[in-house]
Amino acid sequence: MELKTLDIFCEIIDNYGDIGVVYRVAKEIKKIYKDSIIRVFINRKEEFLKINSKAQDIDYQEIDGIYYITFDYLLKNIEKIDSSQVIIEAFGCNIPEVYMEKAYISSDLLINLEYLSAEDWIEDFHLQSSPIGKGKLKKIFFMPGFTEKTGGIIADSNFLDRCKDVCENKKIYQDKYLKDIIHIEDKIVGTIFSYEKNFEPLFRDLNKLDREIVILALGEKTQDSMRKFFKKNSVEVFGNKARYGKIEVIFYQFLNQEEYEELINVVDFNFVRGEDSFIRAVLTGKPYLWHIYCQEELAHMDKLEGFLDKYKRVIDKEDNIFIENIEKLFKDYNFRRENNLEIGKEDYTYFFTNLENIGKNNRVFRDFLIQKCNLINKLKYFIEKY
The missing domain is CATH 3.40.50 (Rossmann fold)
Structure with a gap:
């Protein structure tokens, strides 16, 4: 056709x-x-x-x-x-x-x-x-899905071109989005975009690191959850910033789609929610955590199990320590029966002390999806063949 x-x-x-x-x-x-x-x-x-x-x-x-x-x-x-x-x-x-x-x-x-x-x-x-x-x-x-026999994921050329541009011109985009971060080269910088979440375990583990960290808090639910944590712990928020030990949090303004895509490519890690933001994070090849929308009867955990299964099929299957730790963190990060501020069991230590290895595996998975599971290519082929 x-x-x-x-x-x-x-x-x-x-x-x-x-x-x-x-x-x-x-x-x-x-x-x-x-x-x-x-x-x-x-x-x-x-x-x-x-x-x-x-x-x-x-x-x-x-x-x-x-x-x-x-x-x-x-x-x-x-x-x-x-x-x-x-x-x-x-x-x-x-x-x-x-x-x-x-x-x-x-x-x-x-x-x-x-x-x-x-x-x-x-x-x-x-x-x-x-x-x-x-x-x-x-x-x-x-x-849509994560195998060759499904419709794939949206690995659109507009986004992939933007990823390449940001990587090749990192300083330009750091100046655009991160210019207020002093000595950025010595810090870990990442975005968090989530549903309601108790971030006490995260702040606990980040303060154990030997580096300072900057969190860009995106979205109303993320920011509300963090503000409640700060209030409970008597931490003052000055304007759009707060500091808790080694951690600086910046409450970021709403970004349009293209700006968000640039930002997640210039930082070191991304915690994301939903579908579209998740796939964007996957396609950066950077370390990420996915907060899935909570569903009745823990149906969201079944979705997570499915994703982890497809992920493990592609990456280095011999890296048992990596697989065990990442799988546990993803599950602990998402286990809940409703969206609330109940404290979870997650431990983020492995994630933040192994960013390089996580990124290496994530890039393998990203490349597989781009080459074998591109929804746009599959959709084009189906329409033209019809």
Whole structure:
């Protein structure tokens, strides 16, 4: 199939992850298919306005050749909006039925782009079809994952180019984001972006290191959790900074998507949450920890088990000490039955005293994903073959 028109639908609930993924996919597809018409339909604008500095608070706009349209605008102007040749339904969202009535007749392919998962069963469901029962439209499930038999992960060229640029011009980006850190060459600097978390074990272990550390606290939930720790321990916060022993914490302002991508490439480590930020951290090849969204019946721990299994298949299987310590930290960092400030059992000592070895293994895993599990390449191949 020659792709001429593509519509992506995204239903934003209460986070930046969904629109972050959609924004990234749209940009990459437009880069590949320069002459194709790409439209992104979103149910609300607030999150998009924050991750894209070019976005305006209007219902219909063109940014870098891509049209961003609200559901409200679509419903009010459905008479003059035709359905596209290919439709991407992001994360099982609800596409307005007035649009679908046109799509059943005029569109060729509906791709249900699902959430990232590391569980084995997704290999069996990837590229499976689902009956629609109307018109000529066919629905296909596209299952992102960490193996060659899945839909892969979004290793978009825009991000990979940005990684290379930051690495080759590190001083420029240090001046851009970290200029207030004195003697940065002697310190460990990293970002933390999490759900609610009790950071007492982290601060305990960081103060045992023989180096000072700077934490860039990102996101409201991370910052609130840290402020509560400081209040409990009678630590004063001056402006956007606080100091606790050897640790300096900087409460960082909100960054758009491109700025965040630059920042995580210039620091030494990244603690991240959700899906999109996690994959960005993986693709840096730097040390990272993943805070998974807490689910009922500890379902998030099953996801973590799946990821660790895929990770261990690729890295040095003889490094038993590394595997044992990293696996334990990931599990302890994530074990909880609800998002709260209950203190965990994690010990961060191994992580911060073995950053070089962790980075070495992470780069092996990153290179495998880029070469064998690139979602954009897989999506392009499937559409063109269809």
